[in-house]
Each structure stands twice: as structure tokens, then as C-alpha cells.
Amino acid sequence: MRFIILQTATEGVSFFDSPWWRFITLMTQAVLVALWLALVFWTYKDAKRRLTDPLMIGVSVATSLFFPFIGTLFYTILRPPEYLEDILERDLEIRAREQELVGGANRCPVCRAPLRDEYLVCPRCRRRLKYRCAACDRPLDESWKVCPYCEEEVEAARGKSKTSIKEDELFA
Template sequence: MMALTALLPLGFLFVILIGIPLCVGICVYRDAKARGMEPVLWTLVAVLVPSFIGLIVYLIVRSSHTASVCAHCGAAVQDSFVCCPSCGAKLKYTCPACGKPVDDDWKLCAHCGAELDADRPRTVVRREAGSLKWLWIVLIGIALVFVALILLAMLNYTTAFHQGMTTAVIDIA
């Protein structure tokens, strides 16, 4: 029972120093990659900046990045791209009147007011990047491990306390 007590601090240390940053890093990497952001950079920021400040900054910045993909090849593209860097497909139509780029969902050109063809096919598909639902599942799992370690420590302490009391009662008798 004493060896188990010696391992409890190591379990806490492992969960705090390795488990939580590893889970946060995996979640941020996958989410940043799905959103077309720089995954390695954001993973390093989220994991290495202390007190979860890096993770908070990432969560604020990520909200402005939606994942868009080319309708032709499925490659990740940014809203500012005019053509797909992977397949070269045109990502923005141009207004027939003024020649300026227009978005897929526009009915009128914002630059000159000309009516746009409503039947034109979509060039960019916006998809919602994966939610961080599984991050919450992992964090809840880590919290449950914490609770289990604390309960185990309390059980070990009370067992040792009662054994000590039994020994004290026998010594008195």
C-alpha cells in the first residue's frame, strides 16, 4: 500500500505536465489544420504559452477562420484567394459589367450594382471545421483521472490511519 502512495504524486505530475498539454496540442493541431490555419505554430502557442493563455488566444483567433475548400479538388482555400493553389480552378466569379470579383452568394455586384447570374455553380464550399467537442471529452476524462487519484489517495490515507489506530489500541491494551 505504501508503494501506491508514492506513485500518486507521479500520477498527478504526469497528468499535469504531460497529459493536459498533449491533449490540448492534438486538439489545436487538428482544428487549426481543418480551418486552414498554420497548425504547428498554433499548437506550439497553445501548448507552450503558460496558464492556458495560448489556448485562449487560439480560441479567440480561430472563431474568425472558417474552413473553405475548392469545389473542384477539395483543397483548403482562403476567402481572399481568386484561384485554387492546388488545381488552378477559378474561385471567384467576375462581374460581367465591371470585371471585379464577386462572391458565390451575391445576387448583385457590390461594386457596380449589376445583376448576377443566379444559376452559376458554387466555386467555394464553406464547411464548418470540426468542433472541439472531443476536446471537452478529453478534458473531462483528465478531470475524472484527477478525481480518481484524489479518491485513491484519500482511501489510502484513511486505511493507513485506521491501521495506525488499531496498532495504538493494541499497544494500550
């Protein structure tokens, strides 16, 4: 028993002293160092896509750098689950959908064409939307009784606009 142990021990020593072993160790070390640096770089790239705070990105990269492999593992566990661009895209989508729901007021009630606040008529179907104030020329809502900009009574302006639209319709 003792003989066998001795024998393997001497064999082992001779192998571990061989240039082959030194080469293998060196290669393994090189691969590990390359992998470690690649993981640090990957952490930096990934953190930049998930974090906005430069300090947090720095902490992530430092963790990956100073605790090889384990640090990257911790970062992978603790990082935010979503990419920033995904969050942004989702926010934009939600906002667009909200605008579509709320934006009923900003669409023509007849043809649903998108409208701007200052439009007087719908550019698509010619429906009258607002009236021009006779005094200050600003667009006034149909329900307004007085111009909020210049205090002009708007009944007169409405009458004028109505005749003008009738003329428009006649010529159309």
C-alpha cells in the first residue's frame, strides 16, 4: 500500500515538473484571465443597457472585475430584469394607447381625422370645429360664450362663421 502511494507520488512529481504541465497551467491561466476580462467587458455592456445611473454601472463593472466570475454571477442575479430600450418602448406604447383613448377630443367627431387645437374646420371632411374670434382672430370652442383671450362676446363671430361655412358649402 505504502509502495503504491510512493510510486504515484514520484510519478506525479515528475509529471508536474514536466514542460507539458507548465504549458497546460499557463494556457489554463491565460484562458481564465481572458474569460474573466471578457466577463468584465460583458458586464459593462449589459449594465449600460439596463442601468441609467453611471455609479451603478461602475459598481457592477467593479464587482465583476475585483471578484472574478463570482462577481459576474452576482451581477447576473441582481441586475434589473429588463433592458432600458424595452422599458422605453413599452412606455411609448402605453402613452400612445392612452393618447388614442383620451385623444377622442383631438379627433374629428365625424371622420376621426387627427386634429390640432387651432384648427377651425376639419381638413378632411370640412366639419366646423371652432370659430374665429372677431376681435383677436384666435380659435374659439363651439361651447364658449365669450372669447377667453380678449373678452369679446362670440355670438357675433359664430354667426359670421356660420354664413361663411354656408357659402363654402354652396361653392363646394
